[in-house]
Amino acid sequence: MDFAIALLILAATLVVLALPLYRTRRPSAALSVSTLDNLLAQRDSIYASLRDLELDRQLGKLDEADYNARRDQYMTQAAVALRQLDAAQGQGAAAEANAALEQEIRARRKTADRKTGRAKTAAGFCRNCGKAVDAGDKFCPKCGHALQ
Amino acid sequence: MTTLGSISITIAFFVAIYSMVAGLLGARRNIPELTESARNGVILFTVLITTAVAALLYALVTRDFSLSLVANHSSRDLPILPYTLTALWSGQNGSLLFWSWILSLYSLVVVLTHWRSDRALMPYVAAVIMLVQTFFAFLLTFITSPFAKMEMIPADGAGLNPILQHPLMALHPPLLYLGFVGFTIPFAFAMAALLSGQLNNAWLTTIRRWTLIPWMFLGLGLMVGGRWAYDVLGWGGYWGWDPVENSALMPWLVGTAFLHSVMVQERKGMLKVWNMGLIIIAFALTLFGTFLTRSGVIQSVHAFAESDIGPLFLGFVALITLAATALLFFRLDKLSSDAEFDSLWSREILFLVNNVLFLGAAIAILIGVIWPILSEVLTGATLTVGAPYYNLVVGVIFAGIVLLMGIIPLIGWGGATFAKLKHKMIVPLGLALALTALAFVLGWREPIPLLAIALLAFAFVTTGSDIYLAARARQKNTRENLFQATAQLVGRNHRRYGGYLIHLSILILALGIVGSRAYASDEVRALTPGETWTTHGYTIVFEGLKPQVARGEAFVTTATLGIYENGKRIETLQPAISFFERQQQQVTEPTIWHDAPFFRRDLYIIVQGWSDNFQTVSFRVFVNPLVTLVWVGGLLFLVSTVITMFPDPQEKRARERARATLVGGYAKPAE
Numbered sequence: 001m002d003f004a005i006a007l008l009i010l011a012a013t014l015v016v017l018a019l020p021l022y023r024t025r026r027p028s029a030a031l032s033v034s035t036l037d038n039l040l041a042q043r044d045s046i047y048a049s050l051r052d053l054e055l056d057r058q059l060g061k062l063d064e065a066d067y068n069a070r071r072d073q074y075m076t077q078a079a080v081a082l083r084q085l086d087a088a089q090g091q092g093a094a095a096e097a098n099a100a101l102e103q104e105i106r107a108r109r110k111t112a113d114r115k116t117g118r119a120k121t122a123a124g125f126c127r128n129c130g131k132a133v134d135a136g137d138k139f140c141p142k143c144g145h146a147l148q
Numbered sequence: 149m150t151t152l153g154s155i156s157i158t159i160a161f162f163v164a165i166y167s168m169v170a171g172l173l174g175a176r177r178n179i180p181e182l183t184e185s186a187r188n189g190v191i192l193f194t195v196l197i198t199t200a201v202a203a204l205l206y207a208l209v210t211r212d213f214s215l216s217l218v219a220n221h222s223s224r225d226l227p228i229l230p231y232t233l234t235a236l237w238s239g240q241n242g243s244l245l246f247w248s249w250i251l252s253l254y255s256l257v258v259v260l261t262h263w264r265s266d267r268a269l270m271p272y273v274a275a276v277i278m279l280v281q282t283f284f285a286f287l288l289t290f291i292t293s294p295f296a297k298m299e300m301i302p303a304d305g306a307g308l309n310p311i312l313q314h315p316l317m318a319l320h321p322p323l324l325y326l327g328f329v330g331f332t333i334p335f336a337f338a339m340a341a342l343l344s345g346q347l348n349n350a351w352l353t354t355i356r357r358w359t360l361i362p363w364m365f366l367g368l369g370l371m372v373g374g375r376w377a378y379d380v381l382g383w384g385g386y387w388g389w390d391p392v393e394n395s396a397l398m399p400w401l402v403g404t405a406f407l408h409s410v411m412v413q414e415r416k417g418m419l420k421v422w423n424m425g426l427i428i429i430a431f432a433l434t435l436f437g438t439f440l441t442r443s444g445v446i447q448s449v450h451a452f453a454e455s456d457i458g459p460l461f462l463g464f465v466a467l468i469t470l471a472a473t474a475l476l477f478f479r480l481d482k483l484s485s486d487a488e489f490d491s492l493w494s495r496e497i498l499f500l501v502n503n504v505l506f507l508g509a510a511i512a513i514l515i516g517v518i519w520p521i522l523s524e525v526l527t528g529a530t531l532t533v534g535a536p537y538y539n540l541v542v543g544v545i546f547a548g549i550v551l552l553m554g555i556i557p558l559i560g561w562g563g564a565t566f567a568k569l570k571h572k573m574i575v576p577l578g579l580a581l582a583l584t585a586l587a588f589v590l591g592w593r594e595p596i597p598l599l600a601i602a603l604l605a606f607a608f609v610t611t612g613s614d615i616y617l618a619a620r621a622r623q624k625n626t627r628e629n630l631f632q633a634t635a636q637l638v639g640r641n642h643r644r645y646g647g648y649l650i651h652l653s654i655l656i657l658a659l660g661i662v663g664s665r666a667y668a669s670d671e672v673r674a675l676t677p678g679e680t681w682t683t684h685g686y687t688i689v690f691e692g693l694k695p696q697v698a699r700g701e702a703f704v705t706t707a708t709l710g711i712y713e714n715g716k717r718i719e720t721l722q723p724a725i726s727f728f729e730r731q732q733q734q735v736t737e738p739t740i741w742h743d744a745p746f747f748r749r750d751l752y753i754i755v756q757g758w759s760d761n762f763q764t765v766s767f768r769v770f771v772n773p774l775v776t777l778v779w780v781g782g783l784l785f786l787v788s789t790v791i792t793m794f795p796d797p798q799e800k801r802a803r804e805r806a807r808a809t810l811v812g813g814y815a816k817p818a819e
Binding site: 001002005006009010013016017018019020021023037038040041042044045048049051052053055056058059060061062063066 | 151152155156159163166170181182184185187188189191192196265348349350352353414415558559560561568572614617618621641643644
């Protein structure tokens with residue numbers, strides 16, 4: 001009995017651990033902390049600083065000169081961070097566009113392959129529209145013209 | 149069931165080793181199949197350990213006295229809820245299992261919530277957590293199994309220590325464990341950052357939140373423990389500088405230091421090495437604390453379970469600390485500061501001072517804790533340090549911290565000059581002095597409590613006025629009343645104002661400590677039935693004694709006291725002593741009368757003993773001013789920490805917006 005329990009748990013364990021190893025390999029995107037995360041954190045921290053600065057001025061902890069100097073400094077930092085963020089997001093968007101394009105191309109190629117494949121095995125062409133048709137087809141798959 | 153439990157633990161040990169290796173290897177070689185498998189390992193470990201815990205609980209509930217844990221820590225007449233279940237962590241092997249279980253639950257949550265968002269770090273995080281789990285699973289499998297059998301099966305168990313049979317004892321250990329164990333998570337994140345070399349700021353928000361959670365639990369655990377001591381131990385106090393209390397306080401102090409200095413890193417990119425150091429120290433201290441409780445090296449009221457695993461623990465602490473420190477040195481070049489300190493009177497500098505003080509307090513306590521060992525090595529005689537040492541050293545350091553708490557709200561990030569600061573201090577100082585004068589009028593006359601009041605009042609005024617002035621500034625632009633404006637303010641900036649609320653609750657708690665320690669009184673008087681005793685304006689009438697009434701496992705002797713104030717009966721108090729035959733143990737049951745207006749004071753009475761065949765009974769009466777503020781401050785601490793933990797609404801929205809525009813939520817990897 002004990003032995004059976006042990007065996008059962010062990011088997012379940014091995015299955016759970018081994019499962020990911022036999023899955024098809026997916027592209028390992030973003031295995032380093034993305035620059036974007038970092039830039040977002042940087043931007044948030046500058047925003048927080050600005051917010052605190054604003055509060056500090058409202059509460060009279062800073063005089064105008066100090067406030068202006070620091071505000072300028074943070075604004076510059078924010079501008080740099082935002083520009084980098086834009087660039088990173090642009091890259092992201094470009095990647096997205098690329099991926100979409102790739103997919104479109106793949107899809108078209110697939111249909112094209114099917115068509116050529118069909119053309120290879122084609123028994124003839126539709127008399128009405130000229131589409132390649134298989135030997136067993138009774139009607140044209142494109143225009144529905146009777147083939148017999 | 150027993151077999152199922154021990155098999156689960158054994159397999160869990162190997163799963164831990166595997167996941168550690170797979171996580172590390174997968175991350176280093178960039179093999180996602182392996183890291184995914186390691187993640188499954190973490191989840192599986194949780195399932196296996198949970199199975200073991202369930203099996204042990206089943207054994208406890210079904211009173212399976214063939215297990216030594218069940219036989220030694222429970223008995224047939226122990227109520228199932230909650231005390232039979234609490235027996236789970238009463239023994240050493242049970243508490244190690246409990247530790248591992250809590251860590252597994254933490255790791256489950258971390259893995260499920262962060263696996264995608266912190267993809268680069270998580271395999272390392274999993275590996276580090278599993279390294280710690282390997283150690284615990286090793287102890288549980290090979291050294292001290294919670295499923296160890298008795299050689300002879302007794303008819304009934306030995307029962308649970310009577311002083312642990314208290315509702316708060318169902319709460320105190322789990323809270324402390326949640327705190328202790330939880331520090332593994334920030335440690336794992338820190339190590340993951342060092343291992344992967346991803347030492348930028350992206351993980352700081354994550355690590356801050358995962359430090360706040362155990363920090364909150366540890367603080368609560370300490371407070372619940374204090375309340376338990378106050379309600380049960382019958383010495384009128386709540387904190388005794390016991391080595392085990394201290395070992396929970398030390399990581400809390402270091403964690404507090406980290407929570408402050410991490411802000412400097414977020415804002416300025418400074419103190420990176422220092423912060424890493426603090427995380428390592430906090431984690432090492434939690435393991436060291438466990439070592440203290442478990443080893444029996446140091447005498448403590450908490451040594452409920454002593455054993456021989458002390459050396460193993462010490463070895464593990466040393467190994468982990470050394471490895472972590474080595475790793476830190478290895479990555480030093482990546483941890484250089486992004487900025488310099490601008491001015492001497494800036495938040496950054498004062499945060500650094502605050503850090504030094506917090507760390508100093510932790511070190512001072514550590515020296516006190518290990519003094520018996522140190523003195524034995526140095527002089528050959530075992531010397532212990534007591535409350536006077538701690539009160540003096542830690543008291544002075546805390547006074548410095550409170551002073552900083554008062555000054556920091558007055559200055560912004562980046563800095564100010566001392567001249568400006570002086571100018572801003574005038575009003576708060578004036579108010580603080582006025583409050584101190586009020587305390588003087590109310591009867592506080594000794595210099596040290598008055599100084600403490602002045603410091604607390606100063607910090608209270610500057611912190612409070614920061615919230616108040618910001619709310620007023622908000623009112624100018626909105627039509628809200630002051631209350632609405634304050635609520636909105638806190639709701640929109642959880643971190644800043646939640647933090648201030650934590651400060652206020654700590655100040656309230658500190659006022660409770662000062663009041664109850666500086667002006668506590670402690671008197672003993674023997675009374676015969678019908679006799680009266682007047683003290684502190686209360687007249688206590690001893691109305692009789694009911695000796696040795698059986699109640700559950702115990703025989704209880706109860707005294708009845710009528711409390712009169714200004715000739716009016718205000719309360720009937722019934723302090724008692726119960727005698728537990730099985731354990732041959734006597735437990736005092738104090739009674740407490742909270743004299744209500746403004747949490748004025750507690751009247752705390754215990755029966756000390758009797759003579760003349762129950763005819764003369766000796767009572768000990770404590771009067772503890774302001775002690776209720778300690779618990780009030782504790783509750784506020786809980787509420788404000790929870791507020792602080794929630795992400796600010798606008799930060800959350802901004803982040804979501806930014807992410808929504810990206811491919812599948814992820815940006816392109818960094819090259």
